[in-house]
Amino acid sequence: MKHCSLCQKPEVTIIITTIDKDGKVCELALCKECAEKKGVGEIKKSFLPPQVILSELQEKITNDDYQLTCPACGISYADFRKHGRLGCENCYLAFSEKLEVLIKRLHGTTSHIGKSVTPSKKLVADRFEIKKLQLSLKKAIQEEDYERAAAIRDQIRQIRQNTT
Amino acid sequence: MMRNEALTLINKTVPPWLDQESQNSSIVISSRVRYARNLAGIPFPNRASNYELNQVYNMISESIKKDSDLKTIFPVHNPIALDRITRLQAEFLLERHLISPDFAQKCIPRKDIKNNHHLKAYGVAVSEDETVSLMINEEDHMRLQVIMSGLNFEQGFNRLNYIDNKFESLLRYAYSPRYGYLTACPSNIGTALRASILIHLPALVITKEIEKTLRAIWQINYMVRGLYGEGTETKGYLFQISNTSSLGQSEADIITNITKIAQELVNYEEQSREYLLKNMKLEIEDKIYRAYGLLTSARLLSSEEALNLLATVRLGVATQILTNVSLSTLNKIMILLKPANLQLFYNQKMTPQERDEKRASLIRQILSEQKN
Numbered sequence: 001m002k003h004c005s006l007c008q009k010p011e012v013t014i015i016i017t018t019i020d021k022d023g024k025v026c027e028l029a030l031c032k033e034c035a036e037k038k039g040v041g042e043i044k045k046s047f048l049p050p051q052v053i054l055s056e057l058q059e060k061i062t063n064d065d066y067q068l069t070c071p072a073c074g075i076s077y078a079d080f081r082k083h084g085r086l087g088c089e090n091c092y093l094a095f096s097e098k099l100e101v102l103i104k105r106l107h108g109t110t111s112h113i114g115k116s117v118t119p120s121k122k123l124v125a126d127r128f129e130i131k132k133l134q135l136s137l138k139k140a141i142q143e144e145d146y147e148r149a150a151a152i153r154d155q156i157r158q159i160r161q162n163t164t
Numbered sequence: 165m166m167r168n169e170a171l172t173l174i175n176k177t178v179p180p181w182l183d184q185e186s187q188n189s190s191i192v193i194s195s196r197v198r199y200a201r202n203l204a205g206i207p208f209p210n211r212a213s214n215y216e217l218n219q220v221y222n223m224i225s226e227s228i229k230k231d232s233d234l235k236t237i238f239p240v241h242n243p244i245a246l247d248r249i250t251r252l253q254a255e256f257l258l259e260r261h262l263i264s265p266d267f268a269q270k271c272i273p274r275k276d277i278k279n280n281h282h283l284k285a286y287g288v289a290v291s292e293d294e295t296v297s298l299m300i301n302e303e304d305h306m307r308l309q310v311i312m313s314g315l316n317f318e319q320g321f322n323r324l325n326y327i328d329n330k331f332e333s334l335l336r337y338a339y340s341p342r343y344g345y346l347t348a349c350p351s352n353i354g355t356a357l358r359a360s361i362l363i364h365l366p367a368l369v370i371t372k373e374i375e376k377t378l379r380a381i382w383q384i385n386y387m388v389r390g391l392y393g394e395g396t397e398t399k400g401y402l403f404q405i406s407n408t409s410s411l412g413q414s415e416a417d418i419i420t421n422i423t424k425i426a427q428e429l430v431n432y433e434e435q436s437r438e439y440l441l442k443n444m445k446l447e448i449e450d451k452i453y454r455a456y457g458l459l460t461s462a463r464l465l466s467s468e469e470a471l472n473l474l475a476t477v478r479l480g481v482a483t484q485i486l487t488n489v490s491l492s493t494l495n496k497i498m499i500l501l502k503p504a505n506l507q508l509f510y511n512q513k514m515t516p517q518e519r520d521e522k523r524a525s526l527i528r529q530i531l532s533e534q535k536n
Contacts (some may be wrong), residue, residue, distance in 0.1 A: 087211035089338035109412030112344030129192035
């Protein structure tokens with residue numbers, strides 16, 4: 001008979017398997033009372049696989065969800081809830097409040113640790129980007145598509161501003 | 165003709181990486197790692213216009229041409245646009261885990277679209293040894309994957325990261341300091357790294373320990389699937405296990421954790437095998453010899469039946485009950501028995517019945533070569 005890891009009562013209703021930060025697999029056996037005290041119900045909820053969490057999004061879409069749109073790509077939060085896919089990187093800003101809650105459920109946290117885009121790598125990338133934009137600018141001018149040319153010019157300007 | 169030429173680079177017989185026997189490769193069949201990446205300033209593929217998708221395609225293929233290392237990894241004809249790939253070839257790539265089911269689906273001709281011109285914006289690049297593959301404009305602009313035989317995340321991840329750094333020096337990725345690499349689905353943000361193993365757990369299935377084991381893995385937030393996806397858990401005793409969370413842990417942590425889980429599973433499976441051999445030796449031997457007998461004498465074999473028999477024979481080879489077959493032979497058969505791989509191996513289209521016959525004869529032939 002297993003004993004509750006917390007109060008040592010010889011009654012176990014739930015066993016939680018976790019991995020600690022060293023990657024060691026630990027078992028925590030809890031009796032009913034301790035499980036409730038620890039809010040194991042909540043823990044269990046956060047272990048839902050992403051597919052389940054994403055499919056839950058499709059339920060109860062509100063009018064507000066249709067009103068909330070991303071200014072960059074035009075999708076509404078309702079679109080996202082239906083299909084589970086965002087339209088562009090700016091959606092993360094446009095829907096930030098709502099996504100924050102979702103991301104917390106999906107990953108258990110909301111901040112990134114790990115590899116990052118480093119400035120030096122970015123510099124090289126920027127130069128490459130500008131060069132390519134200059135080419136398409138030239139092409140746009142040749143084709144007398146001045147609207148596109150102006151948009152490309154602004155893009156180049158923005159990258160230059162960001163790098164300096 | 166054009167269509168076939170595009171894939172000549174890919175090894176028709178067997179992926180070279182699967183031929184090698186490496187650490188724990190009798191239990192862990194393969195280790196896969198993938199990064200999802202998007203280019204800054206361009207909508208994700210589901211929202212991008214055809215013009216923008218083409219832009220992404222061109223930027224990525226230009227980067228490959230520009231960087232000498234990338235060019236070596238992905239030689240001529242890389243990437244290949246999906247309009248140059250037949251449905252059969254797409255299935256072939258899918259069976260080898262080089263593209264995803266959704267991506268393969270794109271190559272099925274659509275009645276509402278007359279030509280497949282729109283497929284020019286989607287592409288796949290594969291390295292010569294088939295360890296590295298890149299999908300362009302799948303769910304994200306880039307899905308970069310490295311697959312290794314056995315339990316070998318370290319080498320696989322280093323290669324993945326190296327290639328990603330090369331691309332990153334030439335392309336601007338969609339990135340936020342808070343959420344890391346940004347992806348179309350919020351479940352992939354952060355490191356945008358997924359690590360998964362394909363693992364063979366016959367003894368845990370036979371001893372009925374598997375459910376408990378898989379539940380424990382599920383509880384620690386890892387995903388378990390059968391070889392053919394959900395609901396097919398026991399087919400071929402093969403399971404895929406992967407991390408579900410990609411945010412809030414570093415790449416190294418993700419790799420370390422999945423490696424530890426894999427090692428635990430290997431230990432647990434080995435203990436169960438010992439138990440079986442001690443307590444049910446005759447039954448297990450019978451099961452293995454029956455499976456071997458069927459594989460070496462059947463005249464018709466469906467891919468599912470062949471895969472199941474093969475999984476049992478694999479247990480026989482790993483426990484040295486069968487000594488005249490090698491693991492790499494089994495790996496070879498495991499790939500070739502799949503419908504599209506079988507047809508491309510013989511370079512002819514076949515009906516399911518013809519396939520079952522050819523499959524049975526090919527397996528007999530490969531196994532009889534081993535005997536001598």
